[in-house]
Amino acid sequence: MSAAAAIIRAGAAADQRPWPRHALSRDRWQAMAAALGAADAPSLQGVWAEAERVHALFLDAGSPLSASVEIAGGTYPALSPHCPAASWFERMIHDLFGHAAEGGRDVRAWLDHGAWATAAPLGPRQAALPPRVGAPEPPEFLLAEGEDLNQIGLGPVAGAIAEPAHLRLTAQGETLVRLEVRLGYAHKGTLGLMRGTPPRAAARFAARLSGSATVAHGLAYAHAVEAALGVVPPPRAVALRAVMAELERIRSHLDAAAAILAEAGAAFLETRFGWHREAMHEAAGRAFGHRLMMDGVAPGGLATDLAADGAAAIRAALEALAAELPDLVRRLDRSASLGTRMAGIGRLAPDLAAGFGASGPVGRASGRGGDARLVPGYPPYPALGLEVPTRAGGDVAARLRVRLGEVPQSTRLLRALLDALPDGTIATALPAASGEGLGVAESSRGTVWHWVRIEGGLIAAAFARDPDWLHWPLLEAAMRNGMLEDLPLCAASFGLTSSGVDL
Amino acid sequence: MTIWQRLRHTLRHGPATLPAAAPSAETAAALAARLDAAAQRRLGRSLAIRHVGAGGCDGCELELRALTGIVYDLERFGLRFVTSPRHADILLATGPLTRSMAEALARTHAAMGEPKWVVAVGDCAIDGGVFKGSYACLGGITTLPVDLVIRGCPPTPWQVLEGLRALIEANAAPAR
Numbered sequence: 001m002s003a004a005a006a007i008i009r010a011g012a013a014a015d016q017r018p019w020p021r022h023a024l025s026r027d028r029w030q031a032m033a034a035a036l037g038a039a040d041a042p043s044l045q046g047v048w049a050e051a052e053r054v055h056a057l058f059l060d061a062g063s064p065l066s067a068s069v070e071i072a073g074g075t076y077p078a079l080s081p082h083c084p085a086a087s088w089f090e091r092m093i094h095d096l097f098g099h100a101a102e103g104g105r106d107v108r109a110w111l112d113h114g115a116w117a118t119a120a121p122l123g124p125r126q127a128a129l130p131p132r133v134g135a136p137e138p139p140e141f142l143l144a145e146g147e148d149l150n151q152i153g154l155g156p157v158a159g160a161i162a163e164p165a166h167l168r169l170t171a172q173g174e175t176l177v178r179l180e181v182r183l184g185y186a187h188k189g190t191l192g193l194m195r196g197t198p199p200r201a202a203a204r205f206a207a208r209l210s211g212s213a214t215v216a217h218g219l220a221y222a223h224a225v226e227a228a229l230g231v232v233p234p235p236r237a238v239a240l241r242a243v244m245a246e247l248e249r250i251r252s253h254l255d256a257a258a259a260i261l262a263e264a265g266a267a268f269l270e271t272r273f274g275w276h277r278e279a280m281h282e283a284a285g286r287a288f289g290h291r292l293m294m295d296g297v298a299p300g301g302l303a304t305d306l307a308a309d310g311a312a313a314i315r316a317a318l319e320a321l322a323a324e325l326p327d328l329v330r331r332l333d334r335s336a337s338l339g340t341r342m343a344g345i346g347r348l349a350p351d352l353a354a355g356f357g358a359s360g361p362v363g364r365a366s367g368r369g370g371d372a373r374l375v376p377g378y379p380p381y382p383a384l385g386l387e388v389p390t391r392a393g394g395d396v397a398a399r400l401r402v403r404l405g406e407v408p409q410s411t412r413l414l415r416a417l418l419d420a421l422p423d424g425t426i427a428t429a430l431p432a433a434s435g436e437g438l439g440v441a442e443s444s445r446g447t448v449w450h451w452v453r454i455e456g457g458l459i460a461a462a463f464a465r466d467p468d469w470l471h472w473p474l475l476e477a478a479m480r481n482g483m484l485e486d487l488p489l490c491a492a493s494f495g496l497t498s499s500g501v502d503l
Numbered sequence: 504m505t506i507w508q509r510l511r512h513t514l515r516h517g518p519a520t521l522p523a524a525a526p527s528a529e530t531a532a533a534l535a536a537r538l539d540a541a542a543q544r545r546l547g548r549s550l551a552i553r554h555v556g557a558g559g560c561d562g563c564e565l566e567l568r569a570l571t572g573i574v575y576d577l578e579r580f581g582l583r584f585v586t587s588p589r590h591a592d593i594l595l596a597t598g599p600l601t602r603s604m605a606e607a608l609a610r611t612h613a614a615m616g617e618p619k620w621v622v623a624v625g626d627c628a629i630d631g632g633v634f635k636g637s638y639a640c641l642g643g644i645t646t647l648p649v650d651l652v653i654r655g656c657p658p659t660p661w662q663v664l665e666g667l668r669a670l671i672e673a674n675a676a677p678a679r
């Protein structure tokens with residue numbers, strides 16, 4: 001066991017379910033932080049806060065490992081000096097709660113662009129702060145130093161149909177010396193809206209963290225609530241949740257493939273993947289009454305059962321895709337120009353991917369094989385089995401191949417699930433009780449975590465960790481010293497979203 | 504790919520129109536014809552749309568991207584998404600208008616020439632939707648004069664298309 005993991009496990013276990021949270025003293029937290037630089041240190045998944053403490057979540061050989069420290073004098077010891085992946089989280093915690101990360105490596109504002117009515121809107125001292133006056137402050141960017149450097153700002157309104165994000169490019173001629181991403185434009189105050197509502201009502205906020213992963217977010221949130229309250233969803237709900245999740249996965253991978261191929265100039269392949277993506281949308285709409293299956297998952301089970309002709313609609317879309325996919329992949333293989341266009345572009349080194357706990361296609365294309373469906377695992381996947389495709393290349397081509405490799409796996413899972421759907425009810429009632437729970441689900445973009453504290457049947461505090469928290473900084477790294485003209489293609493291969501990270 | 508490969512592929516896998524879209528083909532044809540007449544009278548050959556994501560969940564964006572894909576093929580109606588506000592006739596906004604996006608939305612609107620229309624797409628663009636009352640949101644596209652709202656969370660691509668048709672018709676009224 002690594003030194004950091006040993007320090008965490010020695011902390012008193014608080015009643016977070018299904019994995020305990022270890023409460024550390026300030027000194028032990030600091031010792032843990034200092035040990036995070038070690039090669040065998042557990043992989044940071046996220047850092048978040050509530051009014052009186054800060055939580056850190058790690059994966060230690062696949063097992064979730066939680067630590068927490070109490071806030072003292074408005075501060076807690078920073079993790080970022082030893083673990084750069086903590087930096088954005090520390091900035092978010094400061095902006096939402098006012099807790100300062102003592103010794104943090106980057107203290108610039110993150111979510112707070114100076115336009116909110118109050119500072120630290122979720123913090124304990126929020127009411128005491130005077131309301132803001134005056135114009136929003138412009139975001140601060142890192143300075144560019146050196147000869148012939150140009151800075152170009154793109155966004156927050158950029159691209160034809162896109163979420164808001166600002167990209168600050170520092171270029172030297174055609175070379176992109178540095179890419180800096182600035183998010184937060186889509187901050188909706190989701191965590192604040194969840195507080196004080198019953199878990200079933202708060203599910204609509206979890207489902208709207210990120211539209212392209214609405215099922216995965218809804219599922220991770222439901223897992224957290226069910227763990228906190230000791231509720232087990234009925235077998236039919238468990239199976240149909242997986243049907244929704246795998247449909248969402250296939251659709252998202254086809255969507256990403258079409259976007260990558262559009263940037264690579266492969267119009268025909270783009271069109272065909274786009275066509276099948278639309279067929280998946282339609283099938284989902286027929287099966288569950290909503291093309292994105294938003295609000296389909298509810299804590300305790302499901303809000304919607306499968307429509308009478310739903311299974312047939314899904315099977316038909318899968319048949320059409322399975323009939324054409326091998327042909328499309330062959331075309332991809334045979335095209336020398338496409339191969340040249342994608343090979344070696346936006347290469348993400350395995351050690352960086354590991355350092356930032358990358359998951360999903362971004363991680364798998366750089367050799368990381370984890371998948372939350374299997375480890376830590378949740379029903380019904382461990383019983384069904386699953387192969388997780390990985391690649392070593394770390395480039396645009398590898399990320400595309402990983403996505404396409406997952407499609408037949410999800411197709412197989414869907415067929416198996418639809419062939420053996422259990423009968424029965426679709427939801428278990430939730431008791432108006434108290435508890436703390438951590439939930440996980442694997443989205444098409446990687447691992448989603450949700451954490452909730454429920455008090456007397458109401459959400460007292462919550463957090464959602466979208467996988468792109470850790471993937472945006474990796475896009476910055478993958479494009480360093482790349483060609484400016486490759487940025488759109490590389491960005492499409494990462495397929496990143498803003499809303500889930502912006503909260 | 505050569506035209507022959509494409510043809511062979513189409514023969515093998517069928518045409519690229521969704522069977523599910525078949526009942527709507529008539530609506531689509533009628534729509535195209537009406538749009539053609541109306542849009543040309545006011546603004547020439549086609550209407551350009553500048554999208555602004557004002558902080559939604561990306562669900563509305565997802566359906567808008569689907570709208571530009573082959574199955575709906577927006578361009579055959581003379582509607583297209585553009586990146587420059589200067590070339591846009593319609594500002595199409597999604598999201599609850601987060602406070603952090605208010606300035607960028609205003610700037611995009613100011614950069615557009617006249618005449619211009621504002622369309623609010625999705626429940627949260629209309630009144631904040633589920634995000635109503637948040638400290639971080641302005642409760643929908645409240646800072647601009649909205650000409651048309653398209654409901655749904657998110658609206659389907661067909662609903663967006665039908666809504667845009669209504670806008671064209673309203674603004675192409677005779678005696679202008």
Ligand code: SF4
Nearest residue numbers: 559560562625626627
């Ligand atoms: S209306 Fe619904 S789908 Fe559209 S951005 Fe808002 S929450 Fe998302």
